[in-house]
Amino acid sequence: xxxxxxxxxxxxxxxxxxxxxxxxxxxxxxxxxxxxxxxxxxxxxxxxxxxxxxxxxxxxxxxxxxxxxxxxxxxxxxxxxxxxxxxxxxxxxxxxxxxxxxxxxxxxxxxxxxxxxxxxxxxxxxxxxxxxxxxx
Amino acid sequence: xxxxxxxxxxxxxxxxxxxxxxxxxxxxxxxxxxxxxxxxxxxxxxxxxxxxxxxxxxxxxxxxxxxxxxxxxxxxxxxxxxxxxxxxxxxxxxxxxxxxxxxxxxxxxxxxxxxxxxxxxxxxxxxxxxxxxxxxxxxxxxxxxxxxxxxxxxxxxxxxxxxxxxxxxxxxxxxxxxxxxxxxxxxxxxxxxxxxxxxxxxxxxxxxxxxxxxxxxxxxxxxxxxxxxxxxxxxxxxxxxxxxxxxxxxxxxxxxxxxxxxxxxxxxxxxxxxxxxxxxxxxxxxxxxxxxxxxxxxxxxxxxxxxxxxxxxxxxxxxxxxxxxxxxxxxxxxxxxxxxxxxxxxxxxxxxxxxxxxxxx
Numbered sequence: 001x002x003x004x005x006x007x008x009x010x011x012x013x014x015x016x017x018x019x020x021x022x023x024x025x026x027x028x029x030x031x032x033x034x035x036x037x038x039x040x041x042x043x044x045x046x047x048x049x050x051x052x053x054x055x056x057x058x059x060x061x062x063x064x065x066x067x068x069x070x071x072x073x074x075x076x077x078x079x080x081x082x083x084x085x086x087x088x089x090x091x092x093x094x095x096x097x098x099x100x101x102x103x104x105x106x107x108x109x110x111x112x113x114x115x116x117x118x119x120x121x122x123x124x125x126x127x128x129x130x131x132x133x134x135x136x
Numbered sequence: 137x138x139x140x141x142x143x144x145x146x147x148x149x150x151x152x153x154x155x156x157x158x159x160x161x162x163x164x165x166x167x168x169x170x171x172x173x174x175x176x177x178x179x180x181x182x183x184x185x186x187x188x189x190x191x192x193x194x195x196x197x198x199x200x201x202x203x204x205x206x207x208x209x210x211x212x213x214x215x216x217x218x219x220x221x222x223x224x225x226x227x228x229x230x231x232x233x234x235x236x237x238x239x240x241x242x243x244x245x246x247x248x249x250x251x252x253x254x255x256x257x258x259x260x261x262x263x264x265x266x267x268x269x270x271x272x273x274x275x276x277x278x279x280x281x282x283x284x285x286x287x288x289x290x291x292x293x294x295x296x297x298x299x300x301x302x303x304x305x306x307x308x309x310x311x312x313x314x315x316x317x318x319x320x321x322x323x324x325x326x327x328x329x330x331x332x333x334x335x336x337x338x339x340x341x342x343x344x345x346x347x348x349x350x351x352x353x354x355x356x357x358x359x360x361x362x363x364x365x366x367x368x369x370x371x372x373x374x375x376x377x378x379x380x381x382x383x384x385x386x387x388x389x390x391x392x393x394x395x396x397x398x399x400x401x402x403x404x405x406x407x408x409x410x411x412x413x414x415x416x417x418x419x420x421x422x423x424x425x426x427x428x429x430x431x432x433x434x435x436x437x438x439x440x441x442x443x444x445x446x447x448x449x450x451x452x453x454x455x456x457x458x459x460x461x462x463x464x465x466x467x468x469x470x471x472x473x474x475x476x477x478x479x480x481x482x483x484x485x486x487x488x489x490x491x492x493x494x495x496x497x
């Protein structure tokens with residue numbers, strides 16, 4: 001009897017939670033669908049485009065004035081850092097191409113360079129199960 | 137007739153104890169999340185960078201068997217998010233699954249764009265970086281042929297590559313959640329209405345599109361998902377597995393990366409507004425991206441309830457390729473659950489692995 005009572009109280013509690021979860025899923029679905037309709041209207045497209053425009057203009061103005069201040073104080077600006085980044089990328093690319101040339105020369109000379117996973121060459125003969133069975 | 141049994145004191149105490157234990161677990165896990173403690177490890181499958189250029193990295197994953205399929209598979213990631221969604225965590229990694237099935241797996245990770253990467257265009261990705269990576273895959277494997285498995289925009293890159301170079305030694309093209317018909321892009325297309333949306337001003341002012349802007353636009357597609365997610369988390373805070381999954385997905389969603397400015401401009405004007413890829417008029421570096429010239433086997437996996445790349449936008453992919461061997465897979469779920477998580481493990485991964493296995497010998 002006690003066990004029955006326990007089960008029923010647990011069931012009641014589980015039912016409550018299940019109801020809450022169903023409500024949550026349903027509410028979420030309905031609200032998403034409602035917002036989907038609102039955000040899909042042309043007026044929202046206009047408002048959001050205006051916001052993006054304003055954000056771009058403000059950001060650009062801020063960047064320009066910040067550049068001026070930093071230049072006045074003889075400090076590196078965002079463009080300076082970007083330019084440095086570009087130069088670093090070029091150096092990296094050149095290094096990579098030199099590394100490739102060295103690897104090619106080493107490979108041609110029969111010298112092993114580094115132990116990479118690519119040198120663990122598994123056999124490339126695997127067949128799908130169906131084909132394996134057919135050949136058997 | 138049944139009578140409702142009344143709870144006894146013992147059962148009330150038992151239920152209260154159980155609830156107290158759950159509450160204690162909820163508080164402990166809640167604190168862990170708030171303090172970002174014990175972050176779950178992600179992208180853990182052993183790999184090596186075999187090629188690097190700028191932010192691009194080409195990974196070669198350590199094979200899990202001594203006999204693999206002849207044709208290697210190259211995963212191509214989207215520009216929108218971090219690639220570890222395909223290598224989520226132990227036992228829940230698409231990459232790991234493919235390795236276990238006997239594939240030799242590579243991945244092109246575009247990395248996080250730097251400010252100077254704002255100049256990168258589709259041409260750079262498709263006609264320069266991708267061929268460069270494939271050359272390295274060929275060198276690493278000693279095989280001329282390779283397959284592409286592209287997720288979301290990665291699939292778009294794969295499609296553009298295959299359409300631009302129909303004679304390339306590309307063996308198979310598998311895409312997942314890849315939008316091609318931009319008229320089906322739903323809210324994204326409405327928000328980018330050319331009458332109001334000034335993409336030139338945006339890109340000229342900001343360079344790369346900031347990650348926050350990208351993240352908010354994705355969230356606006358389903359504004360209640362975040363709040364519903366939090367409520368579900370509170371409900372399940374005692375559940376170790378749920379919290380683990382939530383934290384991984386939360387981390388991935390919030391690790392949004394900037395989007396290269398020029399590519400965004402091209403995407404908006406050429407694809408979103410003019411739908412050139414679908415119409416067959418898209419060109420890269422003067423070469424036409426002719427999807428009808430694609431004759432290799434093509435597989436496209438789509439999610440029925442994808443709100444990011446809606447079904448209407450992804451569905452026509454196999455219609456615009458000229459292949460005879462082509463197949464669509466439509467599974468229940470959304471954009472992310474298509475490729476990651478438990479649903480993907482049972483619904484999609486085995487199908488993709490089987491399809492590729494038949495065509496990779």
